[in-house]
Amino acid sequence: MKFELAPSSAASLLLSVLSPPISLIRSYPISSFLASLVLIPLLVVVTAALGFLSIATWRYISLHILATDMYSHFPRPARTDRYPLLTGNLGHIRKAPPVEGHLAFQRELNTKVYVYRGLFYSPRLMIGDAKAMLHLLSAANSYNYEKPSSTRLVLKNFLGEGVLVAEGDVHKRQRKILQPAFNVGAIRELNPIFMRYSRDLVEKIGQMVDRSSSEKEAVNGITKPFVAQSKYSQNVSRPGAPVIDIGWWCTRAALDIIGDAGFGYHFEALKVDVDPSLVVKRAGDELGDAFNTLFKLTLKIDIFRFLQLYLSNFRLLKWVDSIPNKRKRATESAYGELEKVSMRIVERKKKEIRNEMQAEVEARGSSKTANGFTKADFDEKESSSMTGSTPGKDLLHLMMRANMAADVSPREKLDDAELIGQITTLLIAGHETTSNQTAWTLWLLAQQPETQQKLRAEIHDHFGKGMERDPNYDELMSMPYLDAVCKESFRVKSAVPSTIRVAKTSATIPLSKPYPTRDGKSTFNSVHIPAGREIIIPISAINLDQEIWGSNAADFVPERWLDLPASAKHNGLPMHLMTFISGPRGCIGNRFALAEFKAMLCHLVGNFHFETVADWKVEAKQTAVIRSRVIGQEDVGPQMPLRVSRITT
Ligand code: HEM
Known part of the structure; x- marks a missing residue:
């Protein structure tokens, strides 16, 4: 027997169900409207949560009960999480x-x-x-395997439309414009920048080591604290051998390097005084401020913001991302600030490149205008500047030159939003990675004094015991033991582990x-x-x-x-x-990273001796890159404290 509701009875049933809420809305229209603003999204979220749980339950049943899951025959861990x-x-x-x-x-x-x-x-x-x-x-x-859309949404929030986030044809187009800036020739030209900031880093560390031995007026034998030095490190410091957060200092050097080598911007992060009472905020450092805020936000994505981004990934739930919250506002405002400053950098570079080309046109007595410069013209100009008459160009300069060539079709060019996206991408991808790698390497060397000494001997053989001269790029790349130490560090402590x-x-x-x-x-x-x-x-x-x-x-x-x-x-x-994966989505900055890493290591190990602090256990913590912290000193946050002393010649 078939049971059916007649249309008239179905309609009357529906009316009887709907009539109480309808009369409620009629009686209290404003309150009902306000309540619906909360209830409807809540209902959608609860429905979505139930939907996800149903999918999860189905996955569980098809794997464990029906064995119809296509991965049923694959090995799987015996135990799962609590939920x-x-x-x-x-x-x-x-x-x-x-x-x-x-x-x-x-x-x-x-x-x-x-x-x-x-x-x-x-x-x-x-x-x-x-x-x-x-x-x-x-x-x-590789283009068949994309970053998950939730990861891209999170990254896009911080980095804009850069190459790390792009996929498919957009990625191919961006990568083609960026690639020349990362070629060996371009990186070789950046060596003086790597050297300058590596020396600045050595100078800062040297100041702390020297002050620690002279500050005998210290209370109870403990020297005055240095900037970024925790109370724990201060307590175990010794005259001439203070314990310093080497990770903090390497990060400052790497920020200066990426600012200058990336887009000719001077963060002056190493200009900070080592005496905390003398640290002054540099006026007008908008990029530095906005970047610092954004960077701190990348370190801590709260669960609400993550869920918001995760859910907004689904077509019906896109609106979830418009729910206002503190972290979203903070990110948007910091990114907005970064965008403004980056736009000014991009405009300045455009002008710089046009002027440079105009001067070239005039020098050559050509009838061509600066706007008509082709890739070949740029290359010709590049080879004449490689003779050393003009300084090396930063990454953005080279990228924008490639972008402005007259024979690059408009469809291939990056627009301003994409150029800005590359600035933020290079800032984030290019400074914490190398600085963490350097800090971990010093920690590895601190545990193996013979390895450290062997590396130092090779450095001194080349550049003298007092590091009398700077290594050039080719020397840096041809020192076998330095190369072995760097590669071994990339192997055992990859800054990006997966x-x-x-x-x-x-x-x-x-x-x-x-x-x-x-x-x-x-x-x-x-x-x-x-x-x-x-x-x-x-x-x-x-x-x-x-x-x-x-x-x-x-x-x-x-x-x-x-x-x-x-x-x-x-x-x-x-x-x-x-470490840098491979193929079209491999790290575009690998040569930059290796040259910068070797420069810092060469200067640091050539000048100082590094030791671990007895009984302090350093552990690795996974964030965007692997960071270090000391067990029992979690209140300090990420740090890499090492005892540093001058080498005795
Ligand atoms: C020790 C240092 C570094 C390590 C271990 C490292 C590692 C990586 C890895 C594993 C990726 C691929 C990420 C993924 O697709 O999921 C990547 C991508 C990238 N890296 Fe690095 N990186 C380092 C330094 C740098 C530096 C110094 C720069 C820039 C100056 C840089 C710029 C980039 C960019 C732009 C991408 C995106 C490339 C693309 O998707 O086409 N990296 N890096």
Whole structure:
């Protein structure tokens, strides 16, 4: 028997259900309107939350009960988080030190290819196989694996429309304009900037070391504090050997470097006085102020803001991002300020380049106008300036020149918003990465005095015991032990330990060898990934792979680079490392980073001796890059305190 409501009875039922709210709205129109402003979004959010939970439940059932999930036969960790439908295994990954979460699963499952669970029990593929990664990151395939849209939304909030956020054709176009600025020739020209700020850094540290030995008027034998020195570090400082947050100082040097080498801007971050009572805020440093605010906000994304961005990712929930909140307002205002200053820099550069070209036209007696300069004209001008008559150009200058060439079609050019996006991107991507890498390297060297001394001996052989002259770019690149120390540090302490992609269309990723299925009874040679699924790019896990680097893969051993094992020599990765990933989405700043890193290390190790503080345990914390903090001194926040003294010649 079929039971149906007659249309008239259905309508009357609907009316009877709706009549109480309708009469309520009629009686209290204003209050009802105000209530609806809260209730309707709340209803949508609750519905969305229920929707996500239903999806998570379905994923759980299809994996554990029906075994219809396509990854059912893949190894997976035995234990999930306390609320698996919400966070899958993410809690475990987040709680463990960087990389350790992934490596622990790898050890537990005895394989490098497995699937764990992310937000709302979504599957995340983990493939710790270098050949698979090379395939995925190659020119042919990398545009099929995009950054997740939630990650891009978060990044876009801080960085604007830069190359780190762009995808597909927009990315190709931006990268083409940016690339010439990062070529070897361009980076070589930046060497004097790397040297200048490395020397400034040495001068600041030298001031603290010298003052610590002369300030004997100190209370109870403790010298006066230095700027950015915690009370803990002050308490254990000794005359001539203070404990200094070396990470803080390297970050200031790196900011000065990226400001000057990036777009000719002088942050003067190292101009700070080492005496905290004399630290004055520099007037008119709008870019520095806006950047600092924005940068602090990137370090702490609160859960509400993250959810807001995550939800606004879905078409029906786009409006969620317009809900006002303090953090959103702060970010927007800091970004707005940064945008204004960056726009002024862009305008100034445009004028500078036009004038430069006009002068060239006049010098050549050509009939061409500055606006008619082609890429070839720019290259010709570049080669004549390489003779040393003009100083090296900053990255933005080179980028904008490439952008302004008359034979670059308007469709290929970057608009002003995109140019500004590159400034913010270079600021964020280009300074905390290298400064953290340098700080971690000094910590590694502080634990191995013989390695530190061996590096110092090579530096002194080249530049004298008192660092009498600055290294030039080619010398820096050809010092074998310095190179070995830098690469080994990139390997064991990658500033970016992993990243993530989502497959745009379904694809099959080949593996270098067969990997075992979950029951161990069979193997698979490739992994099929459907559209929309997430895949981890396990940078550090591959850098620490024992199959490539041997049983001491976890140890810091620069000597291994002087006689690379065949498995590393032929792994096909740039510099044999995953640190900068590879392909069209690989780090565009890798040469810049290496030259800057070597310059700072050379000057620091050439001038000072670094020691760890007895009984202080430094731990790595995962934020956008890996930062360090001391256990028991969490109130200080990220820091890398090392005891520094002058080397005795
Ligand atoms: C130790 C230093 C550095 C490390 C370990 C590092 C690592 C990385 C990694 C892993 C990526 C890929 C991120 C992803 O796609 O998810 C990346 C991208 C990028 N890096 Fe670096 N980086 C370093 C220094 C620098 C410097 C100094 C600059 C600029 C001067 C820079 C600029 C960029 C840019 C613009 C991208 C985006 C490239 C693109 O998507 O086309 N990086 N970096």
